[in-house]
Amino acid sequence: MARPPRWQATLDASTQEACLAVRLYNDSAEARAFEGFVVHMHMAWLYLLHAQFIRDDVDFRYWDKQFKKRLVKIDGEAKRWELERSMAERWPSNTDPVRANLSLFIKLRNRLEHRHANSDEALMLNLAGHAHALLVNYETELTEQFGDTQSLALRLRLPIFVGTFTQQGEQALREYRKKLPGDIRAFVTDYEIGLDESVVNDPKYEFRLRAMVELAPRDPDAIAMQFTNYEDMTDEERAFAEELGRRGQVIVRDRKQPVSGLGRLMPANAVNEVQANIPYVFNMSHFTDSWKKAKIRPLSGDTNPSKTNQDFCEYDEPTKTYRYTRAWVQRLIKKCSTPDGFREMTGRDPSIKPIAESAS
Incomplete structure (x- = not known):
């Protein structure tokens, strides 16, 4: 041998x-x-x-x-x-x-x-x-x-679990x-x-698994649990998967938690910080457009006000207000520093700050 x-x-x-x-x-x-x-x-x-x-x-x-x-x-x-x-x-x-x-x-x-x-x-x-x-x-x-x-597929078994x-x-x-x-x-x-x-957002950094109970006839050649690569899907299948994500139809979804300990910002403070760090005019109207576009929190009057994207926003029950994380402010600063990013985040064309404001 x-x-x-x-x-x-x-x-x-x-x-x-x-x-x-x-x-x-x-x-x-x-x-x-x-x-x-x-x-x-x-x-x-x-x-x-x-x-x-x-x-x-x-x-x-x-x-x-x-x-x-x-x-x-x-x-x-x-x-x-x-x-x-x-x-x-x-x-x-x-x-x-x-x-x-x-x-x-x-x-x-x-x-x-x-x-x-x-x-x-x-x-x-x-x-x-x-x-x-x-x-x-x-x-x-x-x-x-x-x-x-x-x-490792030759050495490991698929676990049985309750999600x-x-x-x-x-x-x-x-x-x-x-x-x-x-x-x-x-x-x-x-x-x-x-x-x-x-x-x-790359699955090589964080793998996100969506589990669905299969309602198709049993295939004798198939294994009990199957995985489909996003790149192998048709355009229709990708659209369907993305729509499920937008509706929040997730059975197993493991993500990082809110920015605890790094401080929260009220809307006015968040606006001021973004405005100070980008070359364009950024006001409360832009800020409101940005969170609406990204859907990081419900609209005012929603029956479930705490249903937020906790990476970026938290609902404060005692004061009935929303507070925003440093991660959301940093994301706004990063994106809104370029014309394309500004449009992506707010849905509006950017306006260069007045010379006096920019100099200050």
């Missing part, structure tokens, strides 16, 4: 870590399932990239900066690139959605270890889409680099998400504000 390639042991360690990560994630009896998933997926990605480096004869050891021919060693072993350094080698562009997703979990791991022990379920609910993308990206990298025979199939269940999950620690909410929002919108 031929000897296995040099990288096989490292790749095997990688897939073992990934399988363990998924088992922990799907184990409802595991007290710190999400933390375990993050830690073991970190190791899975590290070993996967190291296996590629071994295969491609990339030297991923650290060398002493002062003595060029001397390796940096820890306990007698050569120090090798950590995941962040390995990631930068594999994806040089920091706008790559795979890198953005992986970088989020690298930073998140540093925050999770020995902290937030009682908020594991809340973390899982808020970051499930990002975690799913982390695993899907891993599977893609694994099979593209080492072939379909290495696929938000009732209004009561959906409401229970929404309430549970509020238990996510404020610093983690702020961390995720801060991180995503720095990303391009195309990256944030």
Whole structure:
């Protein structure tokens, strides 16, 4: 029998870590399932990239900066690139959605270890889409680099679960998400504000799954759960899926929580901040048009005033008013700084500020 390639042991360690990560994630009896998933997926990605480096004869050891021919060693072993350094080698562009997703979990791991022990379920609910993308990206990298025979699909089973199939269940999950620690909410929002919108909306950064009960006749050749790639849909199927999203017909939808701890802004303050940071006139009328166009909150008089996009707006029950997040203000500033973006956000043509106002 031929000897296995040099990288096989490292790749095997990688897939073992990934399988363990998924088992922990799907184990409802595991007290710190999400933390375990993050830690073991970190190791899975590290070993996967190291296996590629071994295969491609990339030297991923650290060398002493002062003595060029001397390796940096820890306990007698050569120090090798950590995941962040390995990631930068594999994806040089920091706008790559795979890198953005992986970088989020690298930073998140540093925050999770020995902290937030009682908020594991809340973390899982808020970051499930990002975690799913982390695993899907891993599977893609694994099979593209080492072939379909290495696929996790040959090792993992589809989990059986109860999602938000009732209004009561959906409401229970929404309430549970509020238990996510404020610093983690702020961390995720801060991180995503720095990303391009195309990256944030890419399924390689956050995977969004819509589940529907199939009412078609049973196909003996089909598996119980099937996935359809957006790129493989017809125009009619895409339009239907997007319409479902606009109507909010979501069974499972895991997203980040509001910008807690970063401060809220009343409309006048939000308008002033946007006006001060763009070259165009921006007033309360523009602000109102923007939230109406983006549908981040209900219209005045709506019977369900709290039904907001919590990333951008929150309803304050005691004062019966809406308060806006820094993320919404930053989005307005970013978009409304260009003519096309201004029109996209407000539906109006921009007007250059008067010279005196611009100078001030």
